[in-house]
Amino acid sequence: MRAAAHRTTALLLALVWAVPTAPGPAAAAGQPAGPVAETAGVRVAAARAAAHGVRFGPCAEQEDLPAPVECGTVEVPLDYAHPDDRRLTLTVSRLPALGTDAAGERVAHQGPLVFHPGGGAGSRYFPLVGELPTWRHIAGAYDLVGYAPRGTDRSALLSCQEPRHFVKAPTPSPARPSTSYKKERAAEAASYARGCARRAGDALAHHTTANGARDLDVLRAALGEERLTFMGVGSATYLGAVYATLFPARVRRMVLDSALDPRPERIGYPQHLDRAAAVERRWTDFLAWVARHDDAYGLGGSTASVRRSYEEVRAAVAVEPAGDRVGPGQLHRAFLRAVAYDDHWPLLAAALDAFHEGHPELLVAQAAPVPDAAAEEENAYAVRTATACNDAPWPTDFAVWDADHTAAAEAAPFGTWEEAWAVLPCAYWPAPRQEPPVVGADAEVLAPTLVLAAERDAIAPYRGARELHAGLGGSRLVTERGAGQHGLGGGPNDCVGAHLDAYLLDGTLPTADAECAAHPEPRPLALRTTTRGPAPAHRAGPR
Template structure:
């Protein structure tokens, strides 16, 4: 089950940089930015959903969700300004509350409604979430809440969005230079233009409707269809931004909200500057991995200093640049695999052991960890398409390549590990075929109207750096509490990594009590240095790993 959770959650793309250039062509039937008409359409759709409800039945085989999880579909408007126009069917999953008596210390009845989860991305599916009901760490929460997951618009079977052939998406090996030459930049510009054209060709005018605002409206309709007057919500990574915008637009419909690994919601940082911050955060975490590997030189032989570990990595990189490992792992696949060290310290032992094995002449572990999985190509392509569409539609971007080239070149001097990969991932936004981008919502417009909320963050998180958690707490007002895992950097804190954090989250969900405004927890233990054949000794894996 834990493997399944990790596999499902790992399907989504990371929050990354965008690169912009000349003004994009206009798509047909572009919607205007957020309007009172769309807001009224969302209310109409929510009222209709409250009457219709959801018809939960055994899940289709394609969802791979066993009993007692049940599945349903939720109809939502593609365009909320036309609530009776074209509709999307969102997939929803649920494990009903076990109702095993009142939870310990709870001041309320055993059943407290639905708890809806979004794992982030954008582009990740939360359909797996009800499976945690069977884990001991979730026993009390599962007794009190129906655990509800869903696939947001465009994701999975929820009106799936696609921008390219999955086989093209998964083509390997790829060779990426350590520093991009002018020729390589031109190649990436051409690839980004082709990707944006593919999105427009495959989605047509519908492409403009994949936005955070529409994701929030969908969540509002889902809440109503579940029969809850107020929303209980847990979001990770991008899911925190989704939840924060919901809390801003619908404060009267909020009951409990947990924000795990918070995106900085400052409108001036969505999404361009957030991603500059991320590159610096990833550099810190890559340094943390190298320092850990150096401390365990006796186990891995990669070097006794972070610089020596970097040199070992560069030797592997040079080798796969000459001859791809297993014929499928080039420098692009290698880099992608080792970016995960900046997200999750639980992968550190496997990644260090793979480098060590390769340098001893055995490429097998590296191939197993870094090679693309053809079986998940369609899922990965879909995830990337939704991620790109939402971020490109959500906010205005710098309009010239020179600005981005200058910013990325300067940033890469201090943070070379992720900067250019992050930038090129989002380069299609420079040529996005939707002319009227959304304006980011000013999160926290009426914080006095919100009940207590809970922000959870790791102090050294690279993907969503810690200042974002402080900013979100500030914007949510005096009722927002912040639980900080000090000295740790794994992205996604809730759900099995840290008992102290989980106790605070459980108490809040069951009683509404946050035990103060600023709470600190000691870091979870670093992973043990284990070989690939001795994983059992490593630190336990999180139950709800957020997206990568």
């Protein structure tokens, strides 16, 4: 299903997020500037959107969304300090509430549930989850609403380089990069940042989380709602938290799933560094699972031996890329899925096993770039990068990056440097840097919210959920212990699902913070039908 593909894209981009204060043209003309003008601009844009509404109808063919999903548009200002100047058109998708629950009983309509998956990706495909059993109760009561955030799709699409260059393959991925390799990657990052400025112009500075929150309020008005019901995952939990800070009285219900740490001092570079250890811990979880299923995969009966099996494949594709398209860079990119989604574990392990048996086809299918998806992936990365770089100050001296990541890689070699390259354009960013806002709202104004978190989440380390929960008065935290799935809502944990349903359908939160046991681990997928023979020539040595 396309929604599943977009979940993977969002993950890969998520491994890489404010209120603008620089005076604009209005200040020169003696008009209000900064937050005052932007607040007024939101009121203007929201009133305009409420008057026009969203005229839903059949989705255009390029949307690839079949009936009964409907599509429409809503306009938002590029710059909320000047709401009557340039406007952006956001595509909106909707599956109207089904009207009955999973048992066929009639249920009351509760309005729209707006969803954002984080990671720079849009959520136009979100309404398709109404077909899934885990979403059926919610789809009965709510219109499932997705949208293309500013900079994505037809919403003034942001692109910083030719997409075909974005998915070039094969590429290296040294665990201990040389000085010359670091210089090469730094030059590429600087070039990418310049490309963003050249292609986007003055619009680049308006890709911020605060503007995303303002867009969300305009969408709320266009949908005809006095208050917003919203669910955000990963980086979109920060979007939701900023919305709750700017518009606390406009929140009806809000689910913040796999929450990031919203404290101003952690936004940007510190948050990025926090992930290194979390990614390594979750990578080790995957290796240990494969080792427990050595009878299915034959990759080794210990974490260390499975790690060697992976490194052998990495060394082999560095010498001879699999299918001429999968080098170490593509291999690493594919196996990042294991860090966030354990339902990918069986197939990824099977791909390693098959490669060791001399059959690279499954690995190629898992890891090779898809040219047809290049434009969409580059766009999502551009939006993700622009928002992250605009939202907070980042170090501008590569020596700082080099020292910090060299130290981090000693304890966390799997993902540290690849994550560094992903966000390195922020070191050379040409747009003004913003100071992150203090996020939080009082329980007397903000409706109670639900925060979901997995204890071993690598994309959103667990401490972030605790900090977000502490800042939102009246919120409740539901923790899945001993698990690391990123994005819990609608997933395999029945306990988490029950809390989600109770909150969205009845407004019921647990009386205190709650814990759920980990969902069952995936079952192994064994494609090999014979015992392993002698090691192929590309094998680096014994396990």
